[in-house]
Amino acid sequence: MTAVIVTGGIDLSVGAVLVLSGMVIGMTMNSGTSIWIAVPLALGAALLVGAINGFLIAYVGVPPFVVTLGMLSIARSLAMVSSGNRMVYQFGPDQSQLLALGGGFADLPLPFAGEIRIPNPVIVLSVLLLAASFAFRWTRWGRHLFAIGATRKRPR
Amino acid sequence: MREPTLPPRQGPAPARRDASLEESIGRRSHGNWLGWLFGQQTFWVSVAAVVAFVVLTFASDVFATQQNLFNVTRNFAFVAIIAIA
Numbered sequence: 001m002t003a004v005i006v007t008g009g010i011d012l013s014v015g016a017v018l019v020l021s022g023m024v025i026g027m028t029m030n031s032g033t034s035i036w037i038a039v040p041l042a043l044g045a046a047l048l049v050g051a052i053n054g055f056l057i058a059y060v061g062v063p064p065f066v067v068t069l070g071m072l073s074i075a076r077s078l079a080m081v082s083s084g085n086r087m088v089y090q091f092g093p094d095q096s097q098l099l100a101l102g103g104g105f106a107d108l109p110l111p112f113a114g115e116i117r118i119p120n121p122v123i124v125l126s127v128l129l130l131a132a133s134f135a136f137r138w139t140r141w142g143r144h145l146f147a148i149g150a151t152r153k154r155p156r
Numbered sequence: 157m158r159e160p161t162l163p164p165r166q167g168p169a170p171a172r173r174d175a176s177l178e179e180s181i182g183r184r185s186h187g188n189w190l191g192w193l194f195g196q197q198t199f200w201v202s203v204a205a206v207v208a209f210v211v212l213t214f215a216s217d218v219f220a221t222q223q224n225l226f227n228v229t230r231n232f233a234f235v236a237i238i239a240i241a
Binding site: 001002014018103105116117118119121122124125128129132 | 222226229230233234236237238239240241
């Protein structure tokens with residue numbers, strides 16, 4: 001979202017894409033697929049939706065607001081259809097690994113203060129934060145992105 | 157004898173804009189770091205977050221427990237991942 005907002009765009013479909021990829025991993029694992037296949041499938045679904053959004057905005061020239069608003073409905077509908085609009089509690093043979101992935105934690109020992117419990121998502125967040133900071137600050141791509149700013153015509 | 161007509165005066169806008177630009181640049185480059193900090197929007201948002209944390213800590217017994225902070229950071233991490241991606 002940082003890259004999108006900084007170049008003057010908008011993405012309304014992030015929440016729906018999150019739901020869709022969650023539904024993909026849930027339903028594929030519910031039908032007995034390994035987590036090693038289900039995770040790439042979920043990421044691939046999110047990537048595909050993002051690629052369609054990007055193609056329509058950058059090459060067809062539809063305003064980002066319109067594209068992502070439409071994609072919001074499409075992705076939510078796909079998620080609802082794929083789940084059959086029912087709750088899923090069984091995730092096949094790799095259920096424990098899936099629950100450990102998002103609900104797990106690491107105990108980080110602190111000097112003089114015992115240990116604090118770090119959830120797995122926070123660890124992922126820290127890694128991604130460092131990677132994104134590096135990419136925005138130190139790569140040619142990142143500097144070009146910030147040079148574009150709110151108007152695409154200005155930086156020459 | 158007629159006065160020579162002056163060319164129509166430019167409005168005061170460019171001069172004022174230059175002045176405010178100079179002033180802005182001067183403040184940015186010569187101001188002290190405290191003034192710069194108070195000018196940041198994110199600084200005041202952070203202050204509000206810290207104030208809310210302190211107030212909630214005193215207002216509720218269960219807020220500043222390890223289990224609650226664990227849950228809060230876990231739920232917040234997903235939103236933050238989306239925000240930076």
